[in-house]
Amino acid sequence: MLEAVARGFAAAGHQVVVLTTSPPRGTSPVDLPGVIVRRFPVLRDRTGYVRGYLPYLSFDIPLLFRMLFRRRADLYFVEPPPTTGAVVRTVATLVRRPYFYDAADIWSDAASMATSSALVLRLLRLVEKFAMRGARRAFTISSGVANRMRELDIHTPTTVIGFGVDVGVFRFEEAKPSDYRYFVYAGTYSEWHGAGIFVDAFARFSVDHPEYRLVFVGNGTDRALLEKRTAELSLDSVDFLESIGAAQLATLLASADAALASLKPGGGYDYAFTTKVYSSLAVGCPTVFTGIGPTKDFLEGIDPSRRAGLAVDYDVDAVASALASIAADPVSRPRRQALSDWARQSFSLSAIADTVVRESLSGARK
Known part of the structure; x- marks a missing residue:
């Protein structure tokens, strides 16, 4: 989804800079034509995932400085975790630029399956609300997530865009012979x-x-x-x-x-x-x-x-x-x-990304 959005902004004639992580060991980095990709190493678990408080902070703390000490953007686009959203809101406020939030899901709800700590869940909820409420607009895949945002008293203007797939990669092909x-x-x-x-x-x-x-x-x-x-x-x-x-x-x-x-x-x-x-x-x-x-x-x-x-x-x-x-x-x-x-x-992902780009550019002008 993020790749499609980056490509969409670039196709619309804008300079796009992606601030992301270095890929897991053994994985080759992906370059996007027309998009500048800046990578930074992070802590990963043994399976290669960025998961947990310290791994998130290993990305979010450097991100704060990576954003502050580079040319300010006309707009920012961010996806969860909420800690990353909170960093982007902080920087966007300081440099007086709008940001847009990809509300793919509600992390503080999902976290209840991973921890029973009321303190952790309360803090995550506060951070997530902070990250979402400051956005100029949010995008989400279903009305269920949008409705849940309202239940949590998050009234950021939200567009339900659904989700899609890279139709250039995922398409019908003749099945290869298999032994089973x-x-x-x-x-x-x-x-x-x-x-x-x-x-x-x-x-x-x-x-x-x-x-x-x-x-x-x-x-x-x-x-x-x-x-x-x-x-x-x-x-x-x-x-x-x-x-x-x-x-x-x-x-x-x-x-x-x-x-x-x-x-x-x-x-x-x-x-x-x-x-x-x-x-x-x-x-x-x-x-x-x-x-x-x-x-x-x-x-x-x-x-x-x-x-x-x-x-x-x-x-x-x-x-x-x-x-x-x-x-x-x-x-x-x-x-x-x-x-x-x-x-x-x-369910073309590029069509959905075009909606994100169009509404983000329109929202940034307000």
Whole structure:
């Protein structure tokens, strides 16, 4: 999303400077034509993620000086964590420039799944409100997040832009031959995702379908739990792969019977949208989603003839049954191409980025 926005500003004739981190070890930096990218090393956990108070501060404290001691911008665009938003608000106020906030989600709600400390949650809530309230405008992916902002007394003008996918990368392609059939869970698997349900459901499913594998791609705080549960169930048909590039992921999805996505109910984060479904649909790969909220409503609202996938309750038996349904009636290649064509036309990330650029430039002039 941020890459698309940066490209959008550059395409509109503006000089764009991105202040970001040095990539994780073993990962090559990505250069954007027409965009100046400035990188700074940060603290990462053993999986390569920037997660936790000290890692956030290792980016945010240098960011304060990186912004102050360079030419002031006409506008700033920032995404969470809230601590970064707070730094940008502070600098933007000092230099009297507007900033715009990518309110992808509510971090202080999501944090309740990671900590029970009332003090930590209260402080994070205060920082997040500070970061959001000072923005000239916020952008968010769903009305659920916008409504939650109002509940928290955050009245920053907000545009619901939805989310999209890089249609230049995620598109239909002929599946490469595979020695086995498989399902793919790609992305982060943290506490609020509850991805462990797929391990239990796959164990039941694989009794009658031993030819299948379950592939996790990415990382997250629940990885150790997922690996432990896999060992407890004596499953040797579950793979854990490190994060891969978008092009590699598109190829992996092209051969998968279905992509998997989840959102664990009851964590105070039920309004969140699992945006990974856009990537799988753009490739033409149906999605099995388990949980509640706008992702389920989204999939159930798609014409069944498109074969976009299944949305089921957060229940092991329901998920196992959904996997069995996909296995019994896999989506044909022509149908997958039709699904891809529809999704790529409907959820282009560049079109969404254009909206962000247009409204940001308009807001900056006020």
